[in-house]
Amino acid sequence: MEINDTxxxxxxxxxxxxxxFVVAGVALIFANNGSNGFTLGEIANGHVVVGQSMFSAAEISQGIFALQGADFVxxxxxxxxxxxxVRVLMSVLVFAYERNRLxxxxxxxxxxxxxxxxxxxxxxxxx
Amino acid sequence: MLFILYFVALLLAGFLAGIVGAMSGLGGGVVVIPALTLLFGVPLEYAAGASLIATIATSSGAASAYVKDRLANIKIGMSLEVATTLGAIAGALLAAYIYTHGISSYLFVLFGVILLLMLYPTFAAYERHRRSRMHKDWSTSFFQLSGSYYDEAEGKAIRYSGYRWWLGEAVMGVAGLVSGLLGIGSGVLKVIGMDWGMKLPIKVTTSTSDFMIGVTAAAGSAVYWALGYIQPFVTAPVVIGILLGAYLGSKMLQRTGSRSVRLLFLLLLGIIGIEMLLRGLGVA
Incomplete structure (x- = not known):
């Protein structure tokens, strides 16, 4: 396979x-009328009540299994x-495989x- | 019902941003930041967080098609990313110093003036109708800068070579530095570096810029993620809209004539130049 295709x-x-993931998350937020204990109104507030800093990596992985919309997003x-x-890493591998040292x-x-x-x-x- | 309307409006803004961002090589941020702050009243730092994600979305969404169709040049893009990523790291480290010493407004003015000065050579290239050719230099062969693509608008294969790699690389270093320092997308300098600096065809330039901006934005996103400036409900519709818009925009670019693409870039160059100048002068 050529590098462009890879x-x-x-x-x-x-x-x-x-x-x-993002579409599933949005569907869940609307279906549950909120996510992670926040109402839809709080999450959709443009002046930002809910920030991403409230979500740690550990919380996101738990939230996925609890079907929390914001975690899916x-x-x-x-x-x-x-x-x-990942695409930079893949190019390293493909160029190395092609023996294009430069x-x-x-x-x-x-x-x-x-x-x-x-x-x-x-x-x-x-x- | 109200929230669904709000969601759909954000999605449409993202869709438009994806088309414009993919065709011009500037990424979706150019449209996303003013749309979110002016129309939707989202605070600037959250709009900037959404814009960074929007840039990555435009890049991956458009480049998946550009790379497959051989329009974006992977070697040119990757070799120039060395300078953009190093510049972005240096910029991020210097940013705090710049802001505490009040230098940032001077930098916005300087950046705005440079962009407005670039209007003339870009317009001259538009008037010339034909791409200027140069003699191949050492960098053309050493960095393997030649390529070809099938131009759907002209109905024929276009062979091209890039020149003055060092000049392109130097402009990219500045592009990375500016994006790290000022927290703005630097697609506009990437296009200038390849178009004015390396004399690549405009469609190869904008598509390769799209290919590159995702990596620069990914380098900057860690800082934003750590700061927590990414709001899921604001970002989600923008991302969905952008991914769809960028895919459509990538198909549109192939069928659009080179002069029209350059005219679009010229227009955006003027708008961004004025915007940066006003921001530096404290007007906007």
């Missing part, structure tokens, strides 16, 4: 999975954010940059 496949999979968003990261190195640098941005920078900013 990357396109990764992106489509991420987009569809994310879309399914946030899981969909996590999948969406992870998609470009581009295997370039994509590896981008992947390392992303890992630093996601896992190290937020910690540095907290201090």
């Amino acid at each position: 990357i396109s496949y990764v992106l489509i999979t991420g987009v569809v999975a994310s879309l399914l 946030l899981l969909g968003l996590i999948v969406l954010i992870a998609t470009p990261v 581009y295997a190195a370039i994509t590896l640098i981008v992947f390392v940059d992303l890992m630093v941005a996601v896992f190290i920078v937020p910690g540095l900013l907290a201090h």
Whole structure:
């Protein structure tokens, strides 16, 4: 499989999975008239009563099994954010497999940059 | 009933943002931030959080089609992402200093002026009708910057080469720095870097920019996620609308003539330039 097809496949999979979680989450919020103990009115408030900071990773994973709509939406968003990261990782692997050393190195640098941005920078900013 | 209307209105705003964002290479944030803050009264930081997610959605939604159809150039995109991600990290680390020392308004003015100055070369390229060709330089072959795509609007295959990779890379470094420092999408500088800097065809430029912006936004999203500026009910309809709009926009770009695409970018360049200038001057 050519690199374009591999990357396109990764992106489509991420987009569809994310879309399914977000749509399911919205359906659950409307069906239950709210989510995670908040009413629909509170969740839909544009001036923001419910922020994502109220939802930890552990809470999201529990909320999925409890069919809480907001947790489904946030899981969909996590999948969406992870998609470009996965596509960079896949390009490293495909370029390495194709023995394109220059581009295997370039994509590896981008992947390392992303890992630093996601896992190290937020910690540095907290201090 | 009221909430369903609110939801549908946000979804339509996202849909429009997806079409415009996918065709121009700027991502959905350009439409999402003003729509959410001005029309729906969402606080700016939550609108910015939704915009960051919107940018990733536009990128993945549009690029899945662009990459498959060989319109976006993966090698050009990936080699330029080295500078955008490094720039974004540097920008995020410097942002606190910039804001505590009151330098951010000067940066908005500077950024706005630079964008408005770029109106002339972009307009000149629009008037010229034809893409300017240069002599291949060392970077064209070393970084494997040649490619071809089938242009549906012209009904033929277009072969192209990229030049002056170092100039594109330098503009991308600034693009990443600006996005990290000011918390705004930098798709506009990515398009300038590839169009003005590397002389790539405009449709290759906007589609490759779409391919790239998801990675820059993912780099920035960790900070926003940690700060908690992502509201599920506001973000959900925007994301659904954008994913659908970006897919439609990616199909529309293929059938749109290069001059029309450049005209769309020219228009957005002017609007964003003025918006940044006003923000720096404290008017908006």
